[in-house]
Amino acid sequence: MVNIIWILLTLIGIVFAMVNGTMEEVNEAIFKGASEAVTLCIGLISVLVFWLGIMRIAEEAGLLTKLSLLFRPIVNKIFPEVPKDHPAMGYILSNMMANLFGLGNAATPLGIKAMEELKELNGGKNEASRSMVTFLAVNTSSITLIPTTVIAIRMNYNASSPTDIVGPTLLATCCSAVGAILIDRWFYYRRSRKRKG
């Protein structure tokens, strides 16, 4: 799936450049894209190191287990395949919390860590498990309370009340989170029916 998308993006782009005469831009884009990606990763090192360090303390102190106990009823319904007090649950929840407060920088390390735990639960296979797909769906449409970046932009342009989008954003993300979970369920049932039939 990724292979196809990756190749399609690249090849279609190159063919378009031939027809459109945008070869120069494409040449530039290749190297700019590559260096942008590396810059992004280097920038991630600091937050990854810091947050995974702090979260390791939280994990060893048993905070993540506490957190997952607190939200157990809801999250168990969403992730039925994850054992009740497994650390994966704690990381999933911390990731959701970070997203809730618009802390994208803190959310990424926690999300990666959650994926790692889920992979372990799946026997270390290089295949996405049901819980992983669910986690991804929930993550891309995660409930947001404080969209920090957007508020900052609105402040820049002198909005009369930069935060008046907080309510609508929360409402919209709640809808999309519910939608994501339903879509994920539907795909899961389709998959399991296919396997049986």
Added chain:
Amino acid sequence: MMEIVSIISLWFIPILIGFILLYGTFKRVPTYESFVEGGKEGIKIAFSIIPFLVGMLVAISIFRASGALDYFMNLVRPFLEAIGVPAEIAPLALIRPISGNAALGMTSDLIAAHGPDSFIGRLAAVLQGSTDTTFYVLTVYFGAVGIKKMGDALKVGLLADLVGIIAAIVVVVLVF
């Protein structure tokens, strides 16, 4: 409202860190050693996702720079407009799952051009705030832990984005 929100976002991280450290000490966790151990893992992860991101970002950059992205956006735009997505918002809605930076740039553009308190400006802001860059999340999360077979993840993620976009439009129309 404004003050409360900015105070929460200002205080949240330091308080959280302080709390975790105190709680860890209370539970007799070797805090500094644990921090370092966890941090080492962070370095490994950061380096392991570089190839995934380079591959994906180069492909997306080529696609965008060649003009292919604009072409496909023009193709889809009539359909989006038919279901009530304003023409100005359509490019943002399409690019949001693919490129976070491009989407952020477009959001700033729209807010600058139409004003932060205009319908378009608000819609752009809510859209930006309420969806995530599915391709980035997919590449980074699955790349970091070495997932090769993604199953339905991309389909589910993109459909969830679609729901998010529709939800954002409906909510903004209703609220403002």
